Amino acid sequence: xxxxxxxxxxxxxxxxxxxxxxxxxxxxxxxxxxxxxxxxxxxxxxxxxxxxxxxxxxxxxxxxxxxxxxxxxxxxxxxxxxxxxxxxxxxxxxxxxxxxxxxxxxxxxxxxxxxxxxxxxxxxxxxxxxxxxxxxxxxxxxxxxxxxxxxxxxxxxxxxxxxxxxxxxxxxxxxxxxxxxxxxxxxxxxxxxxxxxxxxxxxxxxxxxxxxxxxxxxxxxxxxxxxxxxxxxxxxxxxxxxxxxxxxxxxxxxxxxxxxxxxxxxxxxxxxxxxxxxxxxxxxxxxx
Amino acid sequence: xxxxxxxxxxxxxxxxxxxxxxxxxxxxxxxxxxxxxxxxxxxxxxxxxxxxxxxxxxxxxxxxxxxxxxxxxxxxxxxxxxxxxxxxxxxxxxxxxxxxxxxxxxxxxxxxxxxxxxxxxxxxxxxxxxxxxxxxxxxxxxxxxxxxxxxxxxxxxxxxxxxxxxxxxxxxxxxxxxxxxxxxxxxxxxxxxxxxxxxxxxxxxxxxxxxxxxxxxxxxxxxxxxxxxxxxxxxxxxxxxxxxxxxxxxxxxxxxxxxxxxxxxxxxxxxxxxxxxxxxxxxxxxxxxxxxxxxxxxxxxxxxxxxxxxxxxxxxxxxxxxxxxxxxxxxxxxxxxxxxxxxxxxxxxxxxxxxxxxxxxxxxxxxxxxxxxxxxxxxxxxxxxxxxxxxxxxxxxxxxxx
Numbered sequence: 001x002x003x004x005x006x007x008x009x010x011x012x013x014x015x016x017x018x019x020x021x022x023x024x025x026x027x028x029x030x031x032x033x034x035x036x037x038x039x040x041x042x043x044x045x046x047x048x049x050x051x052x053x054x055x056x057x058x059x060x061x062x063x064x065x066x067x068x069x070x071x072x073x074x075x076x077x078x079x080x081x082x083x084x085x086x087x088x089x090x091x092x093x094x095x096x097x098x099x100x101x102x103x104x105x106x107x108x109x110x111x112x113x114x115x116x117x118x119x120x121x122x123x124x125x126x127x128x129x130x131x132x133x134x135x136x137x138x139x140x141x142x143x144x145x146x147x148x149x150x151x152x153x154x155x156x157x158x159x160x161x162x163x164x165x166x167x168x169x170x171x172x173x174x175x176x177x178x179x180x181x182x183x184x185x186x187x188x189x190x191x192x193x194x195x196x197x198x199x200x201x202x203x204x205x206x207x208x209x210x211x212x213x214x215x216x217x218x219x220x221x222x223x224x225x226x227x228x229x230x231x232x233x234x235x236x237x238x239x240x241x242x243x244x245x246x247x248x249x250x251x252x253x254x255x256x257x258x259x260x261x262x263x264x265x266x267x268x269x270x271x272x273x274x275x276x277x278x279x280x281x282x283x284x285x286x287x288x
Numbered sequence: 289x290x291x292x293x294x295x296x297x298x299x300x301x302x303x304x305x306x307x308x309x310x311x312x313x314x315x316x317x318x319x320x321x322x323x324x325x326x327x328x329x330x331x332x333x334x335x336x337x338x339x340x341x342x343x344x345x346x347x348x349x350x351x352x353x354x355x356x357x358x359x360x361x362x363x364x365x366x367x368x369x370x371x372x373x374x375x376x377x378x379x380x381x382x383x384x385x386x387x388x389x390x391x392x393x394x395x396x397x398x399x400x401x402x403x404x405x406x407x408x409x410x411x412x413x414x415x416x417x418x419x420x421x422x423x424x425x426x427x428x429x430x431x432x433x434x435x436x437x438x439x440x441x442x443x444x445x446x447x448x449x450x451x452x453x454x455x456x457x458x459x460x461x462x463x464x465x466x467x468x469x470x471x472x473x474x475x476x477x478x479x480x481x482x483x484x485x486x487x488x489x490x491x492x493x494x495x496x497x498x499x500x501x502x503x504x505x506x507x508x509x510x511x512x513x514x515x516x517x518x519x520x521x522x523x524x525x526x527x528x529x530x531x532x533x534x535x536x537x538x539x540x541x542x543x544x545x546x547x548x549x550x551x552x553x554x555x556x557x558x559x560x561x562x563x564x565x566x567x568x569x570x571x572x573x574x575x576x577x578x579x580x581x582x583x584x585x586x587x588x589x590x591x592x593x594x595x596x597x598x599x600x601x602x603x604x605x606x607x608x609x610x611x612x613x614x615x616x617x618x619x620x621x622x623x624x625x626x627x628x629x630x631x632x633x634x635x636x637x638x639x640x641x642x643x644x645x646x647x648x649x650x651x652x653x654x655x656x657x658x659x660x661x662x663x664x665x666x667x668x669x670x671x672x673x674x675x676x677x678x679x680x681x682x683x684x685x686x687x688x689x690x
Binding site: 042121 | 374
């Protein structure tokens with residue numbers, strides 16, 4: 001035993017200690033498991049439509065129905081304005097990014113609890129699961145973006161709607177980055193706490209519903225009355241959605257400070273999320 | 289060969305009880321020190337080292353801390369204190385088939401499972417044929433695994449894990465799966481991994497015969513502490529003796545006019561032992577305390593295998609013998625001229641009858657481990673695959689008279 005004690009720490013490849021420091025992200029290890037990220041992502045995409053007749057078409061069905069219902073309820077019945085755009089286009093563009101954000105956040109929040117049995121049997125960097133979720137959401141977003149383009153083509157060809165995208169459409173990758181970082185950051189914070197307090201899973205599902213009504217998905221930002229603007233400005237998602245719509249349809253965009261706020265918020269939550277996750281990663285299996 | 293693993297003063301505590309609002313509020317008001325009874329120590333200051341290429345058996349009863357130790361070793365959860373130092377890649381077969389998705393095909397699952405266990409895609413592709421051969425499911429490779437029989441499923445899962453190429457391999461009870469033929473395949477795989485490729489193996493099993501056959505060295509855990517560390521035969525001895533129920537806690541049935549007071553098993557050298565070599569004589573001494581005199585007393589010992597199946601009965605009735613017990617202590621010695629049971633562990637049950645009535649029946653009187661006889665180099669040792677008994681036989685090659 002003493003002979004083992006005398007071996008210097010440099011000899012060992014790995015030393016497992018009670019806690020790993022919160023700033024030490026296992027980046028190299030995650031990189032070594034990159035194939036697992038890809039395979040989990042593939043599993044998520046494939047398993048969804050195995051043994052279904054329509055297969056991948058189901059990815060389109062959800063958003064299409066949502067757009068149809070929104071057009072009917074919010075456009076026709078409630079007569080909410082749509083920034084002068086054809087309502088289906090307006091709703092579609094909002095739903096696209098919003099559902100990317102909310103489904104991501106919800107899935108990442110639940111990812112630790114849902115995969116508890118897997119985590120209880122084998123080790124791999126736990127961050128692999130949220131990252132694979134992020135990836136499959138991005139691909140789903142890509143697929144659904146195709147649908148937006150088809151819808152756009154339909155309106156351009158069949159109505160007098162003319163499509164003039166703005167220069168700020170180039171910001172799209174950055175906007176997606178912001179949404180991803182916010183979803184990942186917040187998701188990791190919630191996931192970390194939900195290992196102890198399942199209440200969070202319920203809270204997030206409910207919170208997402210509320211947050212959607214506080215975001216310019218079914219109404220344009222310009223529709224928010226001045227008295228509520230200070231509260232509206234607190235929502236870090238709103239400027240991102242607005243920026244996307246204004247870029248896509250060449251509408252004026254004035255929420256630049258809002259976008260700066262969203263960026264700061266994204267960065268902050270991402271760091272916070274990684275820290276919280278790192279803190280529970282080693283031990284959450286014990287009490288999940 | 290250098291060191292492969294060093295477990296240094298390792299402890300793990302668990303908190304008992306449910307997480308709810310009351311606990312949450314309680315924690316805010318009371319510190320953990322004020323209600324320490326909710327903490328249990330699953331592992332308590334365990335230290336041991338393993339050299340490269342060594343096969344170490346890890347033994348202990350349920351709740352002794354084996355599973356906790358394995359979880360810590362395979363990084364599933366972090367220790368409360370102490371540390372674990374590892375050299376080389378480590379993989380564990382704690383539960384095979386982890387992450388199998390029923391809707392994915394065998395092939396897809398092999399890749400997914402391989403990746404979960406830490407293999408790169410290219411490595412899996414390289415070994416795919418070997419894995420599929422080992423599992424014997426080549427015809428069903430593109431069938432969703434939910435259509436597999438449970439045997440196929442387990443074999444495929446084990447095959448993936450067995451073809452990992454770690455320097456340190458943790459194996460837990462997986463040999464309990466599959467039929468005898470598949471088990472043999474697994475044991476061979478393990479042997480070649482340690483002997484041929486210098487792999488370090490940590491082997492956990494309740495099957496003492498497997499541990500005895502595979503591991504030169506073993507450690508014993510008891511209530512989270514390291515109780516023994518040394519040659520497997522010694523540790524098994526320790527394990528069996530430590531596991532004997534105290535006299536008072538034996539479950540006794542019957543009229544109880546006489547009660548078992550002590551029991552001891554002796555090996556061929558007349559020494560107290562829990563391990564008996566196959567083919568060697570052994571004896572059992574049972575001391576009964578009789579409250580009154582008993583006539584027409586019959587004594588029996590039943591040998592049950594691990595599945596609870598009665599394999600052998602030794603009964604005075606078969607020997608056309610009956611005894612008379614006087615009040616006070618009566619000693620019975622049962623001698624077997626040669627232990628013929630196959631290497632495995634067995635549970636002994638004792639019976640005492642008088643005038644055809646059961647005076648006392650005691651379950652789990654004693655654990656017994658039969659180990660393989662020392663054979664000349666190169667001969668196959670008897671094992672459970674070949675039956676339950678190994679009887680003496682004379683085998684001759686008869687040359688025709690010329």
